[in-house]
Amino acid sequence: MSMAADINSQPAATPRPTRRSGLGEAMRIRAYQMGVLLVIIAFWQVGLWAGWLKPFIYGTPLGVLQSFAAQLADGSLLRHFWVTGQEVVLGFVIGCALGSAGGLLLWLSPLWARILHPYMIALNGVPKIALAPLIIVWFGLGMESKIAIASIITFIVAFLQAYKGTQEIDPDLIRLMKSLGASPWQTFRTIVVPGSLPWIVSALRLNVGFALIGAVVGEYISAEAGLGYMVYYAGQLYDLNSVWVGIFSLMIMALLLEAIVARLERYLDLEH
């Protein structure tokens, strides 16, 4: 082998950093995370004892715990969690799937991309939640309308992000594919779809939040069940402890969904 080969044979990139200290470090971080939570609760409780916070307006840690236990016992919490969970997941899946596919396919037709451009800007700018009352009217009071709200909002975000992803692909790559004699469909499959994946996945992350907002706001407007309904209803009754139970349940749902998306991201191996 020539000298050239020897010089060039050193890989430039250092190996991917592995998790440095493994289990010990992870446990320590977890401990600190629990610590932060305990500090917040402690301040809350001290504030109540000192009389700075009124239990009627802020709820109490113990009251939240009692409310949580009671609602868990009578099954209402799980029922609300299940209803909202279904709305969020179905809305998320429908919206992300159709939106990502649509945004990608638009690459195939620059003409339609130009035609739709002002609409995309308008949809991007509008507070998407403003569509919620309309959708309730169209889809009724049941779960369908919440699924529809979550789908439509996540659709818009997924569509715009996927399309943006296709536009960020290096034009020289497209040129290379053309010079190879590739058809637009071949270029689409080989370059555009995989090249846009990071954008699509980042849209998934955003959409976990948007799907939750869509479902919960839908439930605020009108519903018969769900965590949003529960929070809204409890708020009307000044049952602040139940409001907190609802909010914490939504946070847990958000964390679960985030974890699923993170797992998907790792599966797709986006860190090249």
Add this chain to the structure above:
Amino acid sequence: MSTAHPAVLTADHARVVYNEDTDRPVEAVRDITLELHRGEILALVGPSGCGKTTLFNAIAGLIPLQGGQVTVGGTKVEQATGHVGYMLQKDLLLPWRSVIDNITLGLEIRGCPRAEARVKAQDLIDRYGLSGFERSKPSGLSGGMRQRAALMRTLAFNPDVILLDEPFSALDFQTRILLQADVKRIIREEGRSVILITHDIGEAISMANRIVVLTNRPATVKSIYETPWGVEDVDPVAVRDRPEYQQLFSTIWQELELTPRH
């Protein structure tokens, strides 16, 4: 010597104008007539922005000519069909694919069965020093190795003509010199016909059989030089010490009319 080798590519009064239909047409290439012989490396040198890349795009069939014609392998170029292999300053390797799957890209587009494509790619990998990196992602390779992978991708689908558009200019000096030697050797061994765009006169002299000097935009052929070594297999590093190299370098340097642009 021209008559001894059949031309694999000809440009006959090729002319490219951008925005021809508007009131501000831009003439990028005015009149290019040249021949690329089989197994030859032909270098195009010219002032930057003189229309070299435009000419490449026209040869690849990516943009239409407004006059004259280009033929590759005896067939008039009408559109991009994979008759030429392209290699740019950017390696354009797909970051989500392994090295071997990047090299098979051109074969894949042409519908070559996967197993067969992989055999061809593996053969190139083994012969030209990327063994052990087949399954690596491009991000794990050095700049020089990536460019070599890009060259293999170009060689793999066996195009009639290989177009190299400043393929070394993003590399550091040492890697560039060594890769020039490497690429020249590979191209010679494979018997490929190559047009090399470069603004580096030294690179042109040390790698090419013939050198076409282009004028400022709009590009026309100003003069054509044969390097003293022709097809003789000379080491592009050692050749820099020869007096003929120095002589040709200064001749072309003066030809280029490198007027400062303020």
